[in-house]
Amino acid sequence: MQPTKLYVIGNGFDLWHGIPSSYARFKEYVRQRDRDLFDAVDRYLPADEDWSDLESALADIDVDSIIDDLDQFMPSYSAEDWSDAGHHDFQYEVDLVVQRLSTELRARFGEWIRSLVIPTSGTATQHLRSIDANAAFLTFNYTSTLGDLYAVPDAHVLHIHGEARMQDSELILGHGWNPTQRRSLNDRPDIEDIDTRLMEAHDILDDYFSRTFKPSERLIREHQPFFDQLGAVETVHVLGHSLSDVDIPYVQALLRVPSVAAAHWYVACRSEQERSMKYGRLVTLGVDAQRAAAVLWSDYKQAQ
Known part of the structure; x- marks a missing residue:
């Protein structure tokens, strides 16, 4: 069964969980x-x-x-x-x-x-609610946070820039020019x-x-099967990703999938002041303005 939910994970996700990854x-x-x-x-x-x-x-x-x-x-x-x-x-x-x-x-x-030390479900100081382990996860992080903290199966996660726990995995760091x-x-x-x-x-x-160039287009081609299995996606949650210019090719690749382009997109914000900027960034990148929304991290937080 194809996933109906997609998470786009950035470094802010690890930072929110107390990992000193800045x-x-x-x-x-x-x-x-x-x-x-x-x-x-x-x-x-x-x-x-x-x-x-x-x-x-x-x-x-x-x-x-x-x-x-x-x-x-x-x-x-x-x-x-x-x-x-x-x-x-x-x-x-x-x-x-x-x-x-x-x-x-x-x-x-x-x-x-x-x-970096990754917290587990028993050591983390805060959790997100409603993380769907059956969803698809496109993570730009190198860490194993999704698996260690939320028991997300490896098969559901694409570490597009490499995975730290795999010693032979190349960790991609580069510019977009x-x-x-x-x-x-x-x-x-x-x-x-x-x-x-x-x-x-x-x-x-x-x-x-x-x-020092980040070969985004090559990485997208190499992982095309991940993008091909997004045909039933209805919602996209952007958690901790800055949506910066250097990663625009990945967003463009996602939006080339018709279901993802038609999905409702939600981007997590650290404050009310950040809402308009994050919302505007989604729209600028090509997300339909009527299907884009900026929400606070607190809306995702698990009640303790």
């Missing part, structure tokens, strides 16, 4: 364990004070500052202390920064996510006049954008 906590984790990575994020990514915009900030890496900061490794060929042995020093240093903000950042993120739609740093009118070392550094930085 990017601010990840920032502190990195600060304590990897100062080089911490400084690189702080220096080159506009991730906001609490790193709340970390994913989208990956697309806005400060290329100019990287090049300016590392310019000391690209001395003039006519310098007295020039040596052919230093021809790749600049590119090497640029690549170190790229490695930190791509491979190392994802590795630290995975370490941190897998260190498709690298094929951006211009190469070497696509410039004076390309024949610039230093070869700078050209090679540009290639490294171009590759960074590909390495």
Whole structure:
């Protein structure tokens, strides 16, 4: 039997249950364990004070500052202390920064996510009522909260960005700016006049954008059977998801399913002040205004 209810789960769901999964906590984790990575994020990514915009900030890496900061490794060929042995020093240093903000950042993120303690039904301080374990769950979280706390069967849950308890599962962290739609740093009118070392550094930085891109369309294709089984959905509950631009492709994929597009959508809000913004966001993303509603988290809360 196909599910009639769909839950779209975001990090706010885990935060509501007392899991310290905010990017601010990840920032502190990195600060304590990897100062080089911490400084690189702080220096080159506009991730906001609490790193709340970390994913989208990956697309806005400060290329100019990287090049300016590392310019000391690209001395003039006519310098007295020039040596052919230093021809790749600049590119090497640029690549170190790229490695930190791509491979190392994802590795630290995975370490941190897998260190989070997930409450059980016996240890959680608050619960949501009417969580239908027979529904379909599209979760953007990496944690096992749905299964541990609400006994939702694994078969009903799609961890679209990876699952932390599976050690071999890749945890997806990335921006939404498709690298094929951006211009190469070497696509410039004076390309024949610039230093070869700078050209090679540009290639490294171009590759960074590909390495940090969230491949949403590929993930949707790989998990198409999940979307195909949503043909009987009547209601959609968005719990803790920000509906940010970086995840728009997933919402669009859901709305391509006729029943989901015709369903009643409910998005949970933290306050009355947030209602109009969340409602407007649903409508902007393509949900029928007559079928969209913003409700408070307290409306979902289980009476104690």
